[in-house]
Amino acid sequence: MARVYNFSAGPSMLPEAVLKTAQAELLDYHGSGMSVMEMSHRSKWFDEIIQNTEASLRRVLNIPDNYKVGFFQGGATQQFAMVPLNFLTTGTADYLVTGNFSKKAAEEAAKFGTARIAASSKDKNFTYIPDVKAIDYDPNASYIHICQNNTIFGTKYVDVPQVDGIPLVADMSSMICSEPVDVSKYGVIYFGVQKNVAPAGMAVAIVREDLLGKSAKGITPAQIPTMMNYTTLLEKDSMYNTPPCWCIYMTGLVMDYLEHEVGGLEEMKRRNEAKAKVLYDYLDSQDFYHNPVQKEYRSLMNVTFTSPDADTDKAFCAAATEAGFVNLKGHRLVGGMRASIYNAMPAEGVDKLVAFMEQFRKEHQ
Amino acid sequence: MARVYNFSAGPSMLPEAVLKTAQAELLDYHGSGMSVMEMSHRSKWFDEIIQNTEASLRRVLNIPDNYKVGFFQGGATQQFAMVPLNFLTTGTADYLVTGNFSKKAAEEAAKFGTARIAASSKDKNFTYIPDVKAIDYDPNASYIHICQNNTIFGTKYVDVPQVDGIPLVADMSSMICSEPVDVSKYGVIYFGVQKNVAPAGMAVAIVREDLLGKSAKGITPAQIPTMMNYTTLLEKDSMYNTPPCWCIYMTGLVMDYLEHEVGGLEEMKRRNEAKAKVLYDYLDSQDFYHNPVQKEYRSLMNVTFTSPDADTDKAFCAAATEAGFVNLKGHRLVGGMRASIYNAMPAEGVDKLVAFMEQFRKEHQ
Ligand SMILES: Cc1ncc(COP(=O)(O)O)c(C=O)c1O
Ligand SMILES: Cc1ncc(COP(=O)(O)O)c(C=O)c1O
Ligand SMILES: [Mg+2]
Ligand SMILES: [Mg+2]
Ligand SMILES: [Mg+2]
Ligand SMILES: [Mg+2]
Incomplete structure (x- = not known):
């Protein structure tokens, strides 16, 4: 199967290039x-x-x-x-x-x-x-x-x-x-x-x-x-x-x-801010999904959100998994969903997630 | 380079088949x-x-x-x-x-x-x-x-x-x-x-x-x-x-x-005993190398031995490394050499080590 977009809070995605190096060197470093x-x-x-x-x-x-x-x-x-x-x-x-x-x-x-x-x-x-x-x-x-x-x-x-x-x-x-x-x-x-x-x-x-x-x-x-x-x-x-x-x-x-x-942590920050902005902007742009965090304290790494009710949350996670967006279920203490978008999550993973979320919204709102 | 015979006391050799599985599955389990x-x-x-x-x-x-x-x-x-x-x-x-x-x-x-x-x-x-x-x-x-x-x-x-x-x-x-x-x-x-x-x-x-x-x-x-x-x-x-x-x-x-x-630990034991016997028998068969352990308590896994003196030990380890037998240096508390022959060390690794030891003995005794 193709590699999935893995939104796990940890353990979580590693850069594909790194995994390939580890694989190539595995029997003979x-x-x-x-x-x-x-x-x-x-x-x-x-x-x-x-x-x-x-x-x-x-x-x-x-x-x-x-x-x-x-x-x-x-x-x-x-x-x-x-x-x-x-x-x-x-x-x-x-x-x-x-x-x-x-x-x-x-x-x-x-x-x-x-x-x-x-x-x-x-x-x-x-x-x-x-x-x-x-x-x-x-x-x-x-x-x-x-x-x-x-x-x-x-x-x-x-x-x-x-x-x-x-x-x-x-x-x-x-x-x-x-x-x-x-x-x-x-x-x-x-x-x-x-x-x-x-x-x-x-x-x-x-x-x-x-x-x-x-x-x-x-x-x-x-x-x-x-x-x-x-x-x-x-x-x-x-x-x-x-x-x-x-x-x-x-x-x-x-x-x-x-x-x-990547070129260092300044550039990593720029990329992470850009990824997080795509997701938070989308969350703020509609009223189907909701992020509860006070804006100035929003994490760049872990983005929580809910749909209108717990049943819809469940349906969302199932449909997302099916579509190759995995581990989006929120922690049991919070419920809803959580997208962990660590360094190794590519920008396109977030873009595609947002597209998927919008599609799901249209079908369920 | 070809895989070496690694006599490290730990971390140590893993079965090559296992490493190959890990390698094959590394990006997609x-x-x-x-x-x-x-x-x-x-x-x-x-x-x-x-x-x-x-x-x-x-x-x-x-x-x-x-x-x-x-x-x-x-x-x-x-x-x-x-x-x-x-x-x-x-x-x-x-x-x-x-x-x-x-x-x-x-x-x-x-x-x-x-x-x-x-x-x-x-x-x-x-x-x-x-x-x-x-x-x-x-x-x-x-x-x-x-x-x-x-x-x-x-x-x-x-x-x-x-x-x-x-x-x-x-x-x-x-x-x-x-x-x-x-x-x-x-x-x-x-x-x-x-x-x-x-x-x-x-x-x-x-x-x-x-x-x-x-x-x-x-x-x-x-x-x-x-x-x-x-x-x-x-x-x-x-x-x-x-x-x-x-x-x-x-x-x-x-x-x-x-x-x-392997087929279980009885068979593993049989193989380990056979490997250890090759090495201990050789150690007992000549008077250049010496193993100090009371016979009944000899480890199947870690075989210590010395050559006539510390300089020769050193020369032995260097020559062995050169020949693809690595990590044979004994622990500093004991000196001399130690061959750790854990499960993953193939029998041929021990056979070849003994052949190498005998060759070295002939050249240095
Ligand atoms: C912020 C934070 N601290 C501590 C832990 C616990 O880490 P570990 O599971 O390595 O003990 C986690 C795990 O998710 C975490 O997110
Ligand atoms: C018998 C034995 N016990 C304990 C240890 C220490 O193990 P660790 O390095 O995992 O703490 C070793 C390590 O070589 C060992 O051989
Ligand atoms: Mg149990
Ligand atoms: Mg917490
Ligand atoms: Mg230091
Ligand atoms: Mg000890």
């Missing part, structure tokens, strides 16, 4: 006589792969030298625990709850200390982002945690909290590499790779060096489970144990693609 | 129009993959119904922490130290309670396995932990500890699926997949159901980091968060291969 999947992680072959991956990630994201970059297992969810275990030095942190994953991050942190909900947008079903300048932050907070793009509710931050002396920790799982980010505003950035970067099975963390070597109040660094200790794993260059080599390799291919095929 | 790397883990496509993988793993390993099977991130090293966090209910456990990884497992457990070294083979540089019947086990131990095959030192257990009422926990990373195992002798079996099963990035745990729902003495189950809680992750069928989908898919392909191409 660069004349090594081995698959990347078979390589010793201590071999010169893999050493080159991991070094190049980190270097291109650093270039693409413009990561300053005083930040370490690490490759971790356990997805973004494991980061939810690692962040407090390593950085909750005062015993309390401020969490901004703007959706399901920021809520989960706060709940996980509460296992290891106080996760104070400094702000929440639950009052309007997470359809907006609280004004970060109007929040009363705890001066004793070890850090402020945000989820920069809310995958399920389709919102994103415009401004991010900036409080002197309190590091900002951001889950960027569903927007990383979709646009440039000023890394220097953050103490820690982390993301699961399975949306914009690579197949599932890895998280990347970008950690400002001065935050390392510590632990949550009440425990010593030596009491952190080793696989959750950023300091140990970063000191070992993500090779404390066998890393997720294939994910690292795929991340490298995607970074190459972003750098050399 | 079974007419889905997607790569497995792009699939939503909640899709019907992936649901079928994970279910089939578990089912074939259960058949191949003959896992009784009262054991749960889960797919975890963090490799075997993360299991080192998960085991005590979940099962150290009395606050103490017995660890048998027979090499580097069992030592590391004990050190990790000591973060969460007492990891009593009930026996060790350090006195003879880990060249044997202590007599498991002669050990004084602590009647209060929550479990007895062993590393069933010692990847670095090239030894394996013949008998395993069996103490009434005390579950046996075994790290089978470097021997899983190399021969049949009587799962009912164990409370927990875990393994990193990157030797005999799949690319790096996943561990599998097989857990007897009655052990679940608990936690280390001094903490409640709710205080275990969620990604380290077997009960939570197993209840969610390894889908608490996004699982390492590609590793699960590859595990399924390898299990299919074991079941249908």
